[in-house]
Amino acid sequence: MASPITSRRRYLIAGSLLLVAGLIVTNVWRSQRRQGSEATPEGITDRVLRGETTISESPATAAGFRFTNVASDAGIEFEYYGGPSRDGNMTEQNGGGVAVFDFDHDGTPDLFFANGSRFDKSAAAANESSRLYRATGNLTYGDVTQTAGLESFGFGMGTCAGDFDNDGFVDLFLACYGRNQLWRNNGDGTFADITDAAGVGDDSWGTSAAFADLDNDGFLDLYVVNYVEWSPNDEPCTISDESDVRIICSPMTRSGQSDLLFRNGGDGVFSEVGNAAGIDLAETGKGLALSVADFNSDGLLDVYVVNDTTKNFLFLNKSGMLFEESAVRMGAALSSNGVQGAGMGVGNSDYDRNGHLDLCVSNFQNQANDLYANLGDAGFVPANEETGLDLVSRPRLGFGILFADFNLDRWPDMFVANGHIWDKRSVIPDYEYLMLPQVMQNVEGRRFKDVSAGAGNYFTKRGLGRSVAVGDLDNDGDPDLVIQHLSAQPAILRNDFSGAANGVSIELIGTVSARQPLGMSITVLDDGEEFVLRVPSGDSFQASHDHRVLHSLGDDSAIGEIKVKWSIGTEEVWRNVKADDREVRLIEGTGLPSSG
Numbered sequence: 001m002a003s004p005i006t007s008r009r010r011y012l013i014a015g016s017l018l019l020v021a022g023l024i025v026t027n028v029w030r031s032q033r034r035q036g037s038e039a040t041p042e043g044i045t046d047r048v049l050r051g052e053t054t055i056s057e058s059p060a061t062a063a064g065f066r067f068t069n070v071a072s073d074a075g076i077e078f079e080y081y082g083g084p085s086r087d088g089n090m091t092e093q094n095g096g097g098v099a100v101f102d103f104d105h106d107g108t109p110d111l112f113f114a115n116g117s118r119f120d121k122s123a124a125a126a127n128e129s130s131r132l133y134r135a136t137g138n139l140t141y142g143d144v145t146q147t148a149g150l151e152s153f154g155f156g157m158g159t160c161a162g163d164f165d166n167d168g169f170v171d172l173f174l175a176c177y178g179r180n181q182l183w184r185n186n187g188d189g190t191f192a193d194i195t196d197a198a199g200v201g202d203d204s205w206g207t208s209a210a211f212a213d214l215d216n217d218g219f220l221d222l223y224v225v226n227y228v229e230w231s232p233n234d235e236p237c238t239i240s241d242e243s244d245v246r247i248i249c250s251p252m253t254r255s256g257q258s259d260l261l262f263r264n265g266g267d268g269v270f271s272e273v274g275n276a277a278g279i280d281l282a283e284t285g286k287g288l289a290l291s292v293a294d295f296n297s298d299g300l301l302d303v304y305v306v307n308d309t310t311k312n313f314l315f316l317n318k319s320g321m322l323f324e325e326s327a328v329r330m331g332a333a334l335s336s337n338g339v340q341g342a343g344m345g346v347g348n349s350d351y352d353r354n355g356h357l358d359l360c361v362s363n364f365q366n367q368a369n370d371l372y373a374n375l376g377d378a379g380f381v382p383a384n385e386e387t388g389l390d391l392v393s394r395p396r397l398g399f400g401i402l403f404a405d406f407n408l409d410r411w412p413d414m415f416v417a418n419g420h421i422w423d424k425r426s427v428i429p430d431y432e433y434l435m436l437p438q439v440m441q442n443v444e445g446r447r448f449k450d451v452s453a454g455a456g457n458y459f460t461k462r463g464l465g466r467s468v469a470v471g472d473l474d475n476d477g478d479p480d481l482v483i484q485h486l487s488a489q490p491a492i493l494r495n496d497f498s499g500a501a502n503g504v505s506i507e508l509i510g511t512v513s514a515r516q517p518l519g520m521s522i523t524v525l526d527d528g529e530e531f532v533l534r535v536p537s538g539d540s541f542q543a544s545h546d547h548r549v550l551h552s553l554g555d556d557s558a559i560g561e562i563k564v565k566w567s568i569g570t571e572e573v574w575r576n577v578k579a580d581d582r583e584v585r586l587i588e589g590t591g592l593p594s595s596g
Contacts, residue, residue, distance in 0.1 A: 064407030065439060067456040067481070067493040074492050075141045081128035082116025082155065083486040084423060084464075088237060088246030089119065090230045091155050091177050093421040094207065094288075095466035095486045096130070097542030100473070101161035101170050103148075104189055108135040109471045109546050111482060113490060114156035114174055119232045124153040130174065139474050139494060149190045154178055158467070158542030162211025164220045164264055166515040175206030175224055175542075184268075199270050204257050205230065210538035212292040212301050212519040213567040215321045219264040220514050223279075223303055223538075225287035228254035239424055247422040251286045251308045251342075258282040259305065263321060278323045279303070284310045291348040292519035292537035293357050295330075295374065299569060301519045301537075304332065306343035306361050329379070332359060332372045336382035336390075341367050345468075345541030349403030349412040350374075350532045352383075352445035357521070357534060360389075362398030362416055362541070369393035369401065369416065389440075392450045396435050397421065400468030400541040404479035408501035408552035410531065411442040417465025417483055417541075434462035437483070456493070463488055470536075471546025477503025477582040479550055484542075500555060504579040505548040506562065508535060511588040513566035516547055524551055525561040553579055562586065563594055 080096045096114030103110050115130040117123035129151045133141035145151055155177035161170050169185035182200050183191035195201040205227040211220040228251045237249040258280045262270035274280045289306040296302065300317035304327075307313065311334055314327035327333035335341040342364035351358050356374035363369055368390040372380040384390050393416070400417040407413065418435035425431045439455050440448040452459040464486035473480040474494065481493040508517050519537035523530060536545040553559065559577040564586060566572070572591030577584055 064409070064497050064499050065413075065441060065451045065455040066496040066498070067439070067458060068496055069456070069458045069491045070139050070494050071490055071492040074139055075136075075143070076111070076133060076490060076492065077143070078113050078115075078131050079489050080113075080116055080484060080486060081123055081126060082118050085118070086246060087119070088248055089232055090228075090249055091116065092486075093248045094157055094542065095464075095484050096156050097158040097175075097208070097467045097544070098469045098482050098484045098490065099159045099161045099172065099544035100469045100471035100482055100546045101172070101544060103132070103161075103170055103172070103185060104134060105169060105187075106135075108137070108475060109473055110134050111141060112150075112159060112161070112172060113484065114159050114542070115152075117153065117155045122153065129153055130156050135473070139492065144189070147189065149192065150183060152181055154181075157206055158208035158225070160209040160211055160222075160538070160544040161547075162220045162518055163514075163516045164211060164222070165268060166219065166510075168515065170516070170547075173200070173209055173211070173222060175209045177205045179203045180206050180224065194268065198268060199272070200224075200262050202260055202272070204260070206260075207287060208289045208538065208542050210290055210292050210518070210544075211516075212537045213514040213517070214261070214292075214301050214303075214317065215263065216300070216319075216568055217264075217266070218510070218513050218568055219266045220516065220518060221264045222262040222270060223290060223292065224260040224262070225290050225305055226257035226259050226285070227251070227288065227308070228256055228286050230254055239422075239427060243427060245424070245426055247424070254286070256283050256286040256307075256310065259285055259287055261321075273321055277321050278325065279313075279315055281313065281325065285313065286310050287313075288344055289346045289541050290538040291346045291359065293348055293534055294519075294521055295357055297356065297376065299565060301567075304346065304348075304359060306346045308344070309340060309342050311340050312343055312361065331380040331382075335363065335367060335370050336384055341370060343370075344397075344399045345401040346539060347401045347403045347414065348534065348536075348539050351403060351412050351414075351442055353411070353529075353531065355530065355532050357532065358383075360401060360403070360414065362401040363393070365397040365420065366394055369398055388447045388449070392438065392440070392448075395432075396438070399466045400483065400543060402468055402470050402540045402543075402545075404470050405503075405550065405552055406439065406479060406495060407441065407497055408478060408499060408503050410529070410552045410554070411444055413442045414438075414440040414448055415468060415470075415481060416440075417468045419464030419466065419486065434464060436460070436462055437465050456496075458491055458493060467542045468540050469543040469545050470540075472503075472505050472548065472550060475505070475582065477505065477550070502553040502555070502557075502579070502582070503550055504553050504559070504582050504584055505550055506533075506584045506586065507548045508564060509585065509587045510566060513568045513570075513588055517564075517567050518547060520565065520567060522549060522565075523563040524559060525563075526551075526559050527554065527556070559584070564588075564591065565594075
């Protein structure tokens with residue numbers, strides 16, 4: 001038996017070898033990526049942080065990025081209740097989530113906004129419910145909260161939508177500071193609160209959640225991200241010992257809470273199996289966001305969790321509802337400089353089109369948003385410096401972040417909602433509390449170019465951006481955005497893309513697999529190119545997205561081939577798929593057997 005010293009030496013040697021190998025892979029990859037890419041001016045990031053220079057806000061030179069905020073004409077009368085106050089309660093920092101989902105099955109996405117509460121005057125006392133808005137055409141909406149039975153009063157945070165009972169109507173879950181809620185969609189325009197009957201009414205601090213079939217049994221399970229231990233009776237935090245100006249306390253001073261994993265029994269009842277599944281990591285888990293996808297291409301859905309001031313988690317699915325936390329080994333645990341980031345949101349897409357799903361994590365001010373490029377078997381490597389994200393993200397504090405092909409050039413672009421959590425304007429002149437949002441063009445997988453200044457009036461106005469959801473709200477083939485703010489009404493950004501390309505939405509319908517195969521990837525072969533796309537599950541920050549997959553057709557009217565691997569493991573392929581009325585619907589069992 002080896003002595004402890006010998007074992008420790010072996011461990012250090014092995015760790016050093018792994019680190020060296022990782023650096024070699026990273027440096028080789030960086031060298032390859034730099035070929036043909038624009039170089040970041042040496043030292044400019046440091047000069048920005050010192051205030052010696054500023055980031056240029058020059059108009060965008062890239063065509064195809066134009067958004068119009070239509071919220072004022074859409075009939076949305078909502079503002080999150082429970083936002084920033086002089087009390088500086090931790091529940092005031094996140095805001096409420098937003099869900100884009102077609103609850104009435106009429107083909108047009110509807111909107112759900114989670115609402116919050118206060119300790120001095122509760123949401124019930126203020127009549128401040130979460131809100132459901134039904135789409136009525138031409139990007140207008142009607143408030144159907146009461147008639148739908150969705151009135152709810154509490155500290156609402158993240159939300160997720162999914163057809164957990166496979167009846168064809170999408171159900172709704174709300175994570176809260178306090179008791180979570182689950183509503184079953186009755187299919188007649190109303191919902192029923194089945195929280196207690198389903199067994200999901202945990203009262204931890206839930207922040208984000210996602211439905212996905214994690215054990216491949218044909219039913220959507222539920223993953224809930226929890227944050228930290230906190231009470232309004234805790235000692236408040238101030239800017240300094242000499243100041244009485246309260247600010248949101250850091251999660252570094254709080255104990256973390258374990259995430260929850262609810263297995264769907266197929267009978268309307270969920271069982272919490274987090275401990276047995278290997279995701280019960282309380283002290284190091286201070287989660288705010290998650291993304292569910294098959295990150296290692298083994299046919300099983302994995303879970304990536306973004307933690308605030310602790311290392312991020314990557315739970316690789318080992319089958320049988322067992323997971324192995326592998327973020328350090330896979331290179332997705334820490335920020336690019338090797339420190340634990342203050343992660344807020346997460347985006348997921350194959351941004352460089354190498355066939356593997358990449359991740360981007362939004363971080364605190366003065367921390368770059370971390371872009372993790374997925375190299376397959378070699379794991380993830382940091383790519384934010386090479387792609388230009390360091391320079392444009394460090395001065396901001398990001399929350400909701402997502403990828404979408406806004407200009408339909410088949411390269412997924414990026415949107416980030418920004419806004420601080422500390423209001424120090426009363427003691428620090430010119431303190432940037434309100435921040436500008438950002439939209440960045442993906443330049444063929446090599447660079448992200450900030451094109452915000454020319455993308456519409458919304459990008460010239462500072463605010464406190466939080467949750468962001470994406471979907472084709474007007475069914476015109478391009479992605480639109482819904483953004484929640486603190487201390488302001490939501491934004492509905494209509495994508496006014498005016499190029500020659502056509503977009504199509506692809507809807508997958510399972511018959512033996514989960515009816516909504518959330519988190520699953522599809523492969524599109526088009527014009528001799530291969531695209532790995534994905535049905536959203538989790539992503540962004542406290543948000544739920546249109547479950548239809550958007551793809552650019554270019555100038556064509558059909559897609560060459562679509563390959564789908566369903567949640568139960570079977571594969572099918574459809575060839576020469578006609579995109580009638582910008583829509584494609586693929587039903588499990590109607591395609592051809594895939595040859596792999």
